[in-house]
Amino acid sequence: MVNNAIIFAVVTGISLLVSLIFDRKKTLLGLKKGVKIFIGMLPPFLNILILIGILLYLIPQEAIVKYVGPNSGALGFFIAAIIGSITLIPGIISYPIAATLISKGASYGVVAVFMTTQMLVGVVTLPLEIKYFGKKAALLRNALNFVAALMIGLVVGWLMRLW
Amino acid sequence: MVKKTLIKQYAWVILFLILSIGSYFAGFKPGLTIYSNFQKSFIEMLVFVPVIFILVGLFDVWVPKETIEKYIGKESGILGIFLVTFLAMLQAGPLYGAFPVAYILYKKGAGVRNIFIYLGAFSSLKIPMLGLELGYLGLKYTLVRSLVSLPLFILVGFLMEKLVGDDFKVKDAN
Structure with a gap:
């Protein structure tokens, strides 16, 4: 993650520099806009992070591994989808969990549905999403992506077994 | 006060x-x-996230509305889908960091379908994340999952356009 962050920051730094060379005034205006949006967003973002912290405590890694591990069957698949939808675990934590699941014998389908709901469906972030997209669109997006994630889990699980 | x-x-x-x-x-x-x-x-x-906001700010001042409308607007077709997917792949960070980007895209005239395809691609195909996935879960899984996800989030984009289409708005959340 640190490497990614460095690359990302460097790319942004270069864009910023190029932008400054071309038009100082415009760049400063852009920065001002960016900072303004960021400051406005900070409280809801922090609230989400607090919620995630509490959720991660309530649903510890060991429990995830236990309930969606090997031989957990269709129920495990479904639990993985639900946990993945509710939580929003940062990649640095969720990928190691996924790797642990695989090493403990969980199926790729379960891991795929867990990781995909993790990424595509956000119950914790729903209030924030509603602020942006409105109730209807936010709920629909999450519902459709939940179905899509189930399909992704099933198909990936099937293909990984087949291949 | x-x-x-x-x-x-x-x-x-x-x-x-x-x-x-x-x-x-x-x-x-x-x-x-x-x-x-x-x-x-x-x-x-x-x-x-702070980096995303710098980019959003720069994007806002540099990219004219006409360009976005033309390339990823309502009538942009396959090229538009390709472009938003590519744009999303270049990004990094958690999903809630993509909402402000969705807002700026909307403000600049991106089509509903493309906004949701953007969110789908951001969630499941961004390159920094693929790097992690590759490291932890291997090439085969990463490839299979990416290829299976791609058509599905494009489909979600089309469905969203159909279902919320005309009354869709993105607001600046603050």
Whole structure:
């Protein structure tokens, strides 16, 4: 993650520099806009992070591994989808969990549905999403992506077994 | 007055910090675990999110509305899908960091379908994440999952356009 962050920051730094060379005034205006949006967003973002912290405590890694591990069957698949939808675990934590699941014998389908709901469906972030997209669109997006994630889990699980 | 709203905005954060400090002195384990979880997510946010906002700001001043309308607007077709997917792949960070980008795209005239395809691609195909996935879960899984996800989030984009189409708006959340 640190490497990614460095690359990302460097790319942004270069864009910023190029932008400054071309038009100082415009760049400063852009920065001002960016900072303004960021400051406005900070409280809801922090609230989400607090919620995630509490959720991660309530649903510890060991429990995830236990309930969606090997031989957990269709129920495990479904639990993985639900946990993945509710939580929003940062990649640095969720990928190691996924790797642990695989090493403990969980199926790729379960891991795929867990990781995909993790990424595509956000119950914790729903209030924030509603602020942006409105109730209807936010709920629909999450519902459709939940179905899509189930399909992704099933198909990936099937293909990984087949291949 | 400004101070008052600031306190209100940060009420949960302040409460959380007070409880965390309390947990620290009282040696209250659950509180400390929650704080350490928070800290991990917080670092992730600090690492990626401010950078996203710099890019959003620059994007706002440099990219004219006509360009976005033309290339990823309502009538942009396959090229538009390709472009938003590519744009999303270049990004990094958690999903909530993509909402402000969705807002700026909307403001600049991107089509509904493409906004949701953008969110789908951001969630499941961004390159920094694929790097992690590759490292932890292997090439075969990463390839299979990416290829299976691609048509599905494009489909979700089309469905969203059909279902919320005309009355869809993205608001600046603050």
